Amino acid sequence: GSAELPLEVRNSTTKRMNLFQAINDALSIALTEDENVLVFGEDVAFGGVFRCTMKLAENFGRDRVFNTPLTEQGIMGFGIGLAAEGMRPVAEIQFADYVYPAFDQLVNEAAKYRYRDGSCGRSAGGLTVRMPCGGVGHGALYHSQSPESLFTHIPGLRVIMPRSPLQAKGLLLSAIRSNDPCVFMEPKILYRAAVEQVPLGPYTLPLSKAEILKQGKDLTIISYGQPLYICNSAIQKAEQDLGISIELIDLRTVYPWDKETVFKSVQKTGRCMVVHEAMVNAGIGAEVAAAIQEHPGTFIRLEAPVARVAGWSIPTPLLYEKFNFPDVANVVADIKNLTINEP
Amino acid sequence: MGLCLDTLFPSKTPNCNNFFQGYQPRAASFLPRGAPNFAFRAGTRAASSISQRPGSSHVSFPGAVKSAFTSDLNFALSANSPALPTYRVVDQDGNVVDQSFKPDLGDEEVVKLYRTMLTISIMDIIMFDAQRQGRLSFYMVSAGEEAISVGSASVLDEGDVVFCQYREQGVFAQRGFTLNDFMNQLFANKKDPGKGRNMPVHYGSRELNIHTISSPLATQIPHAAGAAYGLKIQRMNDPSLPPRVVVVYFGEGAASEGDFHAALNIAATRSCPVVFICRNNGYAISTPTLEQYRGDGIASRGIGYGIDTVRVDGNDIWAVREVTKKAREMALEDGGRPILVEAMSYRVSHHSTSDDSFAYRARVEVEDWRRRDNPIGRLRKYMEAKGLWDESKEKEARESIRRDVLKAFSEAEREKKPPIRAMFEDVYEELTPDLKAQMRELRDHLEKYPEEYDLSEFEGGIRFTHPPFLNSS
Numbered sequence: 001g002s003a004e005l006p007l008e009v010r011n012s013t014t015k016r017m018n019l020f021q022a023i024n025d026a027l028s029i030a031l032t033e034d035e036n037v038l039v040f041g042e043d044v045a046f047g048g049v050f051r052c053t054m055k056l057a058e059n060f061g062r063d064r065v066f067n068t069p070l071t072e073q074g075i076m077g078f079g080i081g082l083a084a085e086g087m088r089p090v091a092e093i094q095f096a097d098y099v100y101p102a103f104d105q106l107v108n109e110a111a112k113y114r115y116r117d118g119s120c121g122r123s124a125g126g127l128t129v130r131m132p133c134g135g136v137g138h139g140a141l142y143h144s145q146s147p148e149s150l151f152t153h154i155p156g157l158r159v160i161m162p163r164s165p166l167q168a169k170g171l172l173l174s175a176i177r178s179n180d181p182c183v184f185m186e187p188k189i190l191y192r193a194a195v196e197q198v199p200l201g202p203y204t205l206p207l208s209k210a211e212i213l214k215q216g217k218d219l220t221i222i223s224y225g226q227p228l229y230i231c232n233s234a235i236q237k238a239e240q241d242l243g244i245s246i247e248l249i250d251l252r253t254v255y256p257w258d259k260e261t262v263f264k265s266v267q268k269t270g271r272c273m274v275v276h277e278a279m280v281n282a283g284i285g286a287e288v289a290a291a292i293q294e295h296p297g298t299f300i301r302l303e304a305p306v307a308r309v310a311g312w313s314i315p316t317p318l319l320y321e322k323f324n325f326p327d328v329a330n331v332v333a334d335i336k337n338l339t340i341n342e343p
Numbered sequence: 344m345g346l347c348l349d350t351l352f353p354s355k356t357p358n359c360n361n362f363f364q365g366y367q368p369r370a371a372s373f374l375p376r377g378a379p380n381f382a383f384r385a386g387t388r389a390a391s392s393i394s395q396r397p398g399s400s401h402v403s404f405p406g407a408v409k410s411a412f413t414s415d416l417n418f419a420l421s422a423n424s425p426a427l428p429t430y431r432v433v434d435q436d437g438n439v440v441d442q443s444f445k446p447d448l449g450d451e452e453v454v455k456l457y458r459t460m461l462t463i464s465i466m467d468i469i470m471f472d473a474q475r476q477g478r479l480s481f482y483m484v485s486a487g488e489e490a491i492s493v494g495s496a497s498v499l500d501e502g503d504v505v506f507c508q509y510r511e512q513g514v515f516a517q518r519g520f521t522l523n524d525f526m527n528q529l530f531a532n533k534k535d536p537g538k539g540r541n542m543p544v545h546y547g548s549r550e551l552n553i554h555t556i557s558s559p560l561a562t563q564i565p566h567a568a569g570a571a572y573g574l575k576i577q578r579m580n581d582p583s584l585p586p587r588v589v590v591v592y593f594g595e596g597a598a599s600e601g602d603f604h605a606a607l608n609i610a611a612t613r614s615c616p617v618v619f620i621c622r623n624n625g626y627a628i629s630t631p632t633l634e635q636y637r638g639d640g641i642a643s644r645g646i647g648y649g650i651d652t653v654r655v656d657g658n659d660i661w662a663v664r665e666v667t668k669k670a671r672e673m674a675l676e677d678g679g680r681p682i683l684v685e686a687m688s689y690r691v692s693h694h695s696t697s698d699d700s701f702a703y704r705a706r707v708e709v710e711d712w713r714r715r716d717n718p719i720g721r722l723r724k725y726m727e728a729k730g731l732w733d734e735s736k737e738k739e740a741r742e743s744i745r746r747d748v749l750k751a752f753s754e755a756e757r758e759k760k761p762p763i764r765a766m767f768e769d770v771y772e773e774l775t776p777d778l779k780a781q782m783r784e785l786r787d788h789l790e791k792y793p794e795e796y797d798l799s800e801f802e803g804g805i806r807f808t809h810p811p812f813l814n815s816s
Contacts (some may be wrong), residue, residue, distance in 0.1 A: 036577075074605025075609075076565075106559065
């Protein structure tokens with residue numbers, strides 16, 4: 001990530017931040033640099049249930065940072081109306097698990113606004129929707145979901161998931177400045193757990209651009225968000241045990257996604273695996289795997305089937321989370337399956 | 344201690360031990376819904392503290408601070424509440440019944456309003472028939488509701504922002520949408536701002552500040568609340584801007600959607616300058632209002648949201664104008680607030696060209712409404728009583744409007760369709776690599792199978808991926 005940043009940002013003062021602090025920092029910058037930015041949702045005024053909006057109401061006023069009634073479809077519709085009149089709303093859905101009441105507004109309205117308005121030129125492009133997502137160890141059915149693949153089936157939306165504080169800040173600022181409606185999904189397990197040095201000034205990271213986190217030549221692992229840490233650990237172990245080298249790619253934007261970087265990598269390695277927390281059925285892995293086998297230049301380079309390491313096709317049950325989401329052992333096992341040719 | 348990020352950011356976190364061992368992340372601050380963690384120091388308190396004084400005559404629970412205690416157990420009976428009255432200025436015979444009413448329009452302007460309503464109704468009849476002849480795919484008329492749309496739009500400012508449902512062609516016409524504009528959209532030709540993407544009757548106009556209509560019902564109601572909040576903030580940021588309101592139209596059926604509830608509540612809590620105008624025409628396709636709700640229409644709900652509300656006779660253009668004028672004023676008072684207007688009318692027509700309404704209501708009932716009371720007839724009676732109108736003027740007006748409609752009709756019908764490229768554009772601000780590839784794929788396919796597709800009516804034909812269309816948007 002940092003290699004993409006301009007020199008003056010890389011050399012600027014940094015501060016140790018966790019993911020929620022980096023989000024807060026990005027929101028604070030966005031509110032400072034554009035008077036059309038508004039931040040709202042359920043319980044954001046006191047700082048948010050995950051502390052992402054801390055001090056923003058005090059610093060920017062309750063007209064710009066405010067609580068809404070408890071209605072996701074209302075939050076989304078309200079945000080679309082604001083965006084359609086030239087504002088830059090940043091709406092929060094308290095948990096990604098509760099975005100479904102707003103689904104109609106996202107699918108039929110936010111995503112299609114520019115298309116149907118045609119040469120009238122209005123759109124919901126100013127809208128960014130933030131939502132905490134993913135497993136947290138004990139979130140069960142309604143505090144664990146990763147519904148990103150549902151949004152990737154909707155032309156018109158950009159769907160983004162950061163993996164770290166530095167990345168979250170740069171991608172969130174890009175999403176807020178983007179003229180397309182963005183769904184910004186924050187892995188909530190990383191809010192406090194992921195900590196790193198983050199440049200204090202404003203900077204952006206590109207949307208729809210994957211990042212190669214580690215070069216390798218025998219296998220490509222494609223993932224995004226929290227499982228990248230699992231992949232990273234698994235790669236260390238597998239490389240040590242098997243004497244192979246593995247390439248790790250962070251998609252960052254899961255739609256529209258960066259096919260070129262993925263294809264190039266798989267053409268080099270000939271083997272690949274997609275890792276995500278969400279259910280395997282019709283997940284991001286399905287789309288990535290299909291695109292890889294569909295591309296003639298990549299298909300002929302494949303030496304093994306494309307593997308998917310993902311959640312089982314079940315709701316997220318409380319007790320069984322450790323058997324459901326991919327862990328290091330799952331990834332290592334699949335690396336072995338893909339790379340060791342047994343008779 | 345946080346997750347180790349050294350391999351992902353080697354330059355930033357130099358000291359890191361084994362990542363594999365380090366993978367024991369603490370759970371993030373995690374709060375079940377509805378149970379905020381007050382262990383956090385609250386940065387801002389939304390409301391000052393509320394407590395119950397001893398011997399108080401009123402409830403001081405935070406949820407209802409002005410409620411008096413009572414020792415009588417009485418349910419508020421819905422049936423005992425009188426129905427909210429319906430405001431009218433002019434009765435069915437064209438007589439003025441509100442003695443305080445003073446017309447604010449000159450004779451010529453009254454005639455103009457009448458002609459606008461008549462234009463809409465004549466266009467409706469012609470286009471309904473044109474659909475029946477297969478010359479366009481779909482149509483919806485607004486018969487019986489012309490006074491609601493034309494009347495309310497006639498007292499708005501040009502800068503006021505409008506959201507419609509789909510039965511408000513009168514709003515478009517009153518704000519300056521021409522017959523050509525209507526026809527270009529209906530025939531989805533290359534002059535249609537929607538670039539041929541939307542079904543007929545889904546009009547929109549940037550210049551007239553009317554957002555493009557979409558089919559999903561009631562979705563525009565929270566949009567209007569948000570847009571109104573946006574106008575309010577824009578004026579706070581730049582006080583030189585003129586005060587503006589948002590007006591949103593919807594039917595009584597759409598008011599059953601969750602978006603109606605969300606919008607009114609959020610508009611009230613955020614004090615948005617928005618006027619909600621409900622067209623209560625008695626039917627949502629085949630569903631009569633008795634199966635839509637059991638309360639006193641839509642108006643009675645406004646009060647529950649803390650929204651000042653009025654019910655008006657939607658067949659009386661003067662009453663609609665008076666009510667909308669006042670609603671607009673009130674919406675701009677005290678920094679802004681929402682107002683609800685319920686305009687009563689009767690859907691004289693079929694729901695759409697895909698509907699035969701005599702399958703669910705008696706023809707005689709419809710004919711009765713058409714004859715006994717309709718907004719155009721009522722204004723005509725008013726004008727005739729004042730000597731502004733007569734049979735020969737009526738005949739002349741109908742004939743010239745009909746000619747104008749047919750002229751715009753045939754011009755629009757002859758126009759080319761937009762370039763095929765338009766199907767891929769405006770999904771995103773820029774064409775994505777995927778969409779560029781899909782556009783080329785379609786072009787290659789059409790080149791390979793030219794006999795299967797007629798491209799002659801599309802601007803530029805097969806050359807839609809090439810200049811000059813390559814850079815046009």
